[in-house]
Amino acid sequence: MKFQKKHFERRHIVELVIKTIMRLALFIVAGTLGLILWTIISRGLPSLSWEMVSQVPKGGYYMGKDGGILNAIIGSAYLATGGTLLAMILSVPIALYLKAYLGKSRWGDYVRLSLDVLWGIPSIVYGAFGFALMVLLGMRASLLAGIIVLALVELPIMTRAMDEVIRRMPSDLEHAALALGSTKFEVAINIITRQMLPGIITAILLAFGRGIGDAASVLFTAGYTDRIPTSLMNPTASLPLAVFFQLGSPYPEVRERGYAAALILTIAVLLVSFGSRWLAARLNRYTIK
Amino acid sequence: MRKQTLTWLSLFLVMAVTLSACGTAGSAESTSAESEAGASSELSGTLSISGAFALYPMMTIWAEEFTKLHPDVQFDVQGGGAGKGMTDTIAGAVDIGMISRSIKPEEESQGIFWVSVTKDAVFPIINAENPVAEKLMAQGITQEIYNKIYITGEITTWGEVVGDPSITDKINVFTRSDASGAAEQWAKYTGGEAQEDLLGIGVNGEPAMLDTILKDPLGIGFGNLNSIFDLSGGNLVPGILIPPIDINENGTADAGEVYTVKEDAFGAVANGTYPSPPARFENLATLGKPEGLELEFIKWILTDGQQYLEAAGFVPLTPEQQAESLAKLEQ
């Protein structure tokens, strides 16, 4: 009987080829990130200056003269902070409720389904909705309107991320606490938050990063101005819109500064992303393994 | 651990409260701008302005200069397009709208009051390496030919434009696909009613239009004064030519019809040689006659503000046009 098979059968060759193609695909995906960062850095860095991040646009900025985009940087900071805080107020209770009270119930499934659906709604639709609301309420484009719409955009992102993390928490801790006489509410705020704090913070910062970078939602609702907003009812500039508007200018110097603004935005988002990772790692000290 | 979280949370809240406190303390809200012009000689308040992207850079310069004179006045200037400016003004969402076109009767009947504050112009552009560039620069192109290129589509080759049937190079016609005052003006000049009537491949945005013509020797398009000319030097952007408009239709491009440096173009627009459209008045609109701070600002734009226009690529009003606008305000 012939048991000896050839060493290199066709299927082994196929395996090798497929593996190579896969590695190539991975390389392409990773390489694309490098390409994106490289493009943004190389085109944005020449126009990046201290002036850009420390000054608001002076008159003539849009023709290439002095000033910077501090209005957009601070505007985005306000918008994202406000939106994130507002979303947190709803997000944290929902995530805790899903774990501590609902477990595997049907209502929990509906809520999760709704959150997934909300997550899929593009921010332009939220922006259009916000605009319709603004017209109805007679509101002008303002920081407040932008914050509300951003909160709508961030809510599903934050809650979903939180929920993903909190679900994976082993129930032993919960059960132990319940066995000792804890109420579900106490479990939620004492045990779950403490144990899952890194995950919760990561989710919040994830949504915050999204809030800095989203343009479609603030396009209709937050307006634009060269000043730094001093009250919630002022219109406000935002980094993504600052990039967008500067890129559409007929003056090449302004367009170059648009690239620099894009670089600033990218750096901000990367800082938040890596910062959240670092923070989560540090907070892991306080969790029970 | 909870203490730390609480500390951070309270820090956030403190920051938020401080911010809103700072806000309401000093400046007035951006609702009414007719604040203290009467009582004190020092103007103060906030003016919110939105509208045409064409006027936007100029308005930020005006706002800055005006604030230098009256430090208590603040401005919120937004772009968004002439349509947005009109909408916002009618709705009372802004105090002044920047409108880069003429005001329609329906808008006036909704209470819009307007004055012209400057002139700018749209010019046709071709690539410097166009096969018939020399002939074009010598002969010029009449309005009728433009109509046949852009509106009816009867003329499709460069040969037809210069009257030489042996030249069969196609004309690559470009227009603007984004809502553009420049396109609107060009449409009106070439015989259409609105931007939608223009034929041609739509390009999105002025920078893209310029780029496209720079890359296509057979292309024809149009653009604003301040993107076609390099404003600091005064020359045309290298690679771009303005085919003279044969305004007097005599078959040759006369001196007043050829523009190679910005002074030529400026002059033609200012003294009215260059037709309107495609030259246009840029207007400021308010709901009802302007009073108080709005009035002072607009009056300043019409007088001292005019000195900042040329450097920015806009054409100052002639003394007669100035007087006309001022008189309108006084009525």
Next chain:
Amino acid sequence: MSDIQLNNTLKTEGRLSRPSTPSRARTDRAAQRTFFIITLVPVALILIVAVALVVRAYPILNSYNLSDLLLGETWRPNNGEFGFRPFILGTLWVTTVGVLLAVPPCLLVSVYLAEYAHNRTRTIAKPILDVLAAIPPVVYGVWGLLSIVPFVDDVLAPLSERWFGSVSIFSVTQPTGFGILAGGIVLAVMISPLIISVIFEVLSTVPNDLRHASLAVGATKWQTIRTVVLPQVLPGIVAAIVLGASRALGETIAVLMVVGNVPNIPTSVFDTAYPLPALIANNYGEMMSIPLYDAALLGAALVLLVVILIFNILSTLVLQRFLRRS
């Protein structure tokens, strides 16, 4: 609250008293009620958004019949002509190109990460995917403008003219690099992290026993994947693709910056197009000054919402069933 149950815990716990059990139970019930009401918000929100858009879009839905709106080809709001067909087709073309470009590499990458990669590779890959997902859309737009549009213009278009000149779907009729292909490439990169992570999760639900059994009878890894793993998770993969498509449908800013924004009916991937989200974003300023324009644009948003909702709900239901198996 009886005095017997009140413990003075100042010495032991640093606070004055522990709340009694009944009061704790009351807090628990109150919290339960409040939290429950809060969970109503996401469920209600979908309805509220949909209703608001319907209300605002009503004027135009009333004045024209639906087929005229959806199939009409002319878009001249000044004349009262609102034909959405160019925009719907534009959206479909860009999304299809984006998904077609994204799926093969994403499938390969997820399979590699799930089945072949070292742990080390996975730990490097995860942050890379996270960063790709975190990059704001407007930055993708800038990258598209700076890298992809010139690439299409200088490299892909000439190549296509040389090799595929006669094939209409690849014909080059306009001289700029802006267009569906540029938009599709940018979209493909943007939806890749999502598709990769979903397929990866779905693959992780397949129990290792199955894989081991297959390997034990002598199959290669790829044979195992092809014949055992993938067929099992096929619905999940389809769901992942649908999810990616729904994300691509709604992406506004990045596509707007590279797709050309010209309302023609596309016939080639090198044509410019004008997707629905770009229409809404570009014209919000003109909305209120032309009659029915705002209803038209919000109607466009409504169409977008409905389509995305359908895609989303279906794929989420499929995925939820899959992922719950783990």
